[in-house]
Amino acid sequence: MSTNPEFTQINPLFARPGEDSRAPRHTLAAGPMGPETAYQIIHDEIMLDGNSRLNLATFVGTWMDDYARRLYAESFDKNMIDKDEYPQTAAIEDYCWHIIADLWHAPEPRATIGTSTIGSSEACMLGGLAFKRRWQQSRRAAGLPTDKPNLVMSSAVQVCWEKFCNYWEVEARLVPVTDEHPCLDGHDLAAYVDENTIGVVAIMGVTYTGIYEPVQEIAAALDAIQAATGLDVPIHVDAASGGMVAPFLQPELIWDFKLERVHSISTSAHKYGLVYPGLGWVVWRSRDLMPEELVFNVSYLGGDMPTLALNFSRPGAQVLLQYFLFLRLGFEGYRLVQQTSQNVALFLSSAIAEHGAFTLISDGSDIPVFAWSLKAGHTDKWNLYHLSDRLRARGWLVPAYPMPDNLSDQTVQRIVVRNGLSLDLASRLLTAITEETAYLDRLEGAMPAEKHHPGFTH
Secondary structure, eight states, rough: OOHHHHHHHOOOTSSSSSTTTTTOOSSSSSSOOOOOHHHHHHHHHHSOOOOGBBBBSOOOOOOOOOOOHHHHHHHOBBBOOOOTOOOHHHHHHHHHHHHHHHHHHHHHHHHTOOOEEEEEHHHHHHHHHHHHHHHHHHHHHHHOOOOEEEEEEEOOOHHHHHHHHHHOOEEEEEEEEEOSSSSOOOTTTGGTTOTEEEEEEEBBSTTTTOOOOOOOHHHHHHHHHHHHHOOOOOOEETTTTTTGTHOOOOOOOOOOOSTEEEEEEEEETTTTTTTOSSOOOEEEEGGSSSSGGEEEEEETTTSEEEEEEOOOOOHHHHHHHHHHHHHHHHHHHHEEEEHHHHHHHHHHOOOOOOOOEEEEEEEESSEEEEEEEETTOOSSSOHHHHHHHHHHHOOOOOEEEEEEEGGGTTTTEEEEEEEOOOOOHHHHHHHHHHHHHHHHTTTTOOOOOOOOOOOOOO
């Protein structure tokens, strides 16, 4: 091959050195390649990914407007932890969580405490840690042991809570979901709560079905337990999805800091907060509910600054994107965006409900997420995993997965409607579901049972 510089300059695209051979995958190449060549190789490889707009498995946002993308590009280099170097980015972080504290009816939004995080998983970890540390402090003050903490939650919680319990040695007490109680609703809660319970997790938007757990009913059950036993058990609301939906679409619903027993709330900004991944928020009802020993001060970045997140260096760009959206949309803008997503969800779920092959499990009237199962007795030749595979072949990612615990013999399929799935595009999805179901119904023999794709992403 010629190494003449003039040949390199005129060599057509895809025939340049580096593009006319296989790129190294597991070791560094001996020498460099041109930036345009490296770009083209990776650009071409990620064409093999799915179209993110058609990924209806994930809750994570896949679309922002041109102004947001411009702001994103201007702030790639900002490190959220370096508040002395980037004081205005730090100030904007404070603006955001104070806005969220006000949205969630904190008694004194300007006097409480909160932080941005890398997604709501980190936010949940911080809420759980605050629970554990305050429980330990109370037990030590009373001269009681602190070696057996437990956390009560539905078996349908997101995996981050199982991780929290594993990492920080807390017993996970999972209340099974059943046909009669498809989420944690306060039923039989006294059988799971005891003196070692550090808190209860309530979910505003169950991952499997999209339904809200009734936080007010859970709080009432804990009130009754306290009246009977003296145990004062707090609630953390995992509002990864619902925290940025309920204030706009269900303002009459009581689930947030209006309930005194709710100590902390977390949400995913990169879900219905409408920001690119990854950003989350956690806010406490009042400053005293975040133990001071979990807040650290560092002075080696140029100034003395507090930090209470688990991660240290992390992007500041997404925080700026959140504030951009708060300014850009305001309350009414958010309400309109979320209402549009819910309208699309209700359009799709009503069509699924009318389809003879399916039974609707949830309809998207909480967060814009709904699920369905295959109607009993409809067919013995195919299942929802086969339908999921057929839709995947057309570019749509619509996951099928088993429900947890007592409902594990039930397979469901779920659609997450996000900003960017228009009603027109949703009608094309409905056509695909109808056509692929008809194809499967025409089969003369059973589809093979095989290992299917992972159920879904959070």
